[in-house]
Amino acid sequence: MDRLKRFEYCGNKLFSYIEEVLKLLPDKKEEFLSDVGNGTLQVVCSDEIECGSKFTFSKPVKSIIYLNYKTIKIEAVRKGVIVDEFLFYCIAHEIAHYFAGKGESWLWEKEANDWLRKWGNGNFDKLIKDINYQASVDEDTGYKDGYDFALKKDKEILWNSFNYYINDMNTQALNNREEIEIVEQIKNETIFFLLKIKSESLEFIKEEKKDNKDYFKGISFGIMKRVREISKEKYGQA
Numbered sequence: 001m002d003r004l005k006r007f008e009y010c011g012n013k014l015f016s017y018i019e020e021v022l023k024l025l026p027d028k029k030e031e032f033l034s035d036v037g038n039g040t041l042q043v044v045c046s047d048e049i050e051c052g053s054k055f056t057f058s059k060p061v062k063s064i065i066y067l068n069y070k071t072i073k074i075e076a077v078r079k080g081v082i083v084d085e086f087l088f089y090c091i092a093h094e095i096a097h098y099f100a101g102k103g104e105s106w107l108w109e110k111e112a113n114d115w116l117r118k119w120g121n122g123n124f125d126k127l128i129k130d131i132n133y134q135a136s137v138d139e140d141t142g143y144k145d146g147y148d149f150a151l152k153k154d155k156e157i158l159w160n161s162f163n164y165y166i167n168d169m170n171t172q173a174l175n176n177r178e179e180i181e182i183v184e185q186i187k188n189e190t191i192f193f194l195l196k197i198k199s200e201s202l203e204f205i206k207e208e209k210k211d212n213k214d215y216f217k218g219i220s221f222g223i224m225k226r227v228r229e230i231s232k233e234k235y236g237q238a
Helices: 012-023 029-038 069-079 083-101 109-119 125-151 155-170 176-196 213-235
Strands: 041-045 063-067
Touching: 012 029, 012 041, 012 083, 029 041, 029 083, 063 083, 069 083, 083 109, 083 125, 109 125, 125 213, 155 176, 155 213, 176 213
Parallel strands: 041 063
Antiparallel strands: none
C-alpha cells in the first residue's frame, strides 16, 4: 500500500500494523482501501488532537478512524497485555466498528467484535477472548437480555424514552471522553427507565449481575438496538 497517497495522516508508527490487519481481512481489504482512496474514510494516527486545521484532507471525508498510539500503549499496560498484540487488536476493532455500521455504530462493542469474528476467519477470536474476555461476556449477555426485554415493550414507550439518544449514537466522536459521557447518559437513562416500570417483571436482570457495569452497559445498548429498529420503521433511518 502507498501510505502517502492513501493514508496521508497515518505515520509509520502504526501503518505496518494496519497492513498486517488488512492481510487477515482479505474479503474486506479492497473495500477498506477503496473507501480510504475515494474520501469516504480517513485514518488519523496522532498522540494528540490539536486545532482542526492540522487535519486538512485532500478529499472530503465522511468518517474518521482515530488511533492514539500513546493511549493504546497505556491501556495495554493497564490491562496487563502485550502492547503489540493490543495495538493489533485495537486497529482491527476500529476497522470493525467502521464496517459494522458504516460510521453509525462506534459505541457498539458487541457489533464490532461480532463483525471481526465473522470476517476475520478466526484470526482475531483469541485476541478478543484474551484481551477483554469477562467484560465482553457480561456485555454480550446484557445486550441479548436488554434487546429481548425491549422487544416485549410498547414501541411508543421505548421511543419516547430513548429517541433522544439516536443522534448521540451516530456522533463521530474523536476522543474517548466523549464516548464515555454518552455511554453513561444512555446507561443512566436505562436505569431510570427500568426503575420507572419496576411494577413489571424485571426477572431478566440476573441477581449476580445487578451491580455489574458491563452487564448494564450491554442492557443499555440492547435496548438502543431496538430503538434504532423503531427509528428505521418510523423514518427509514436510525
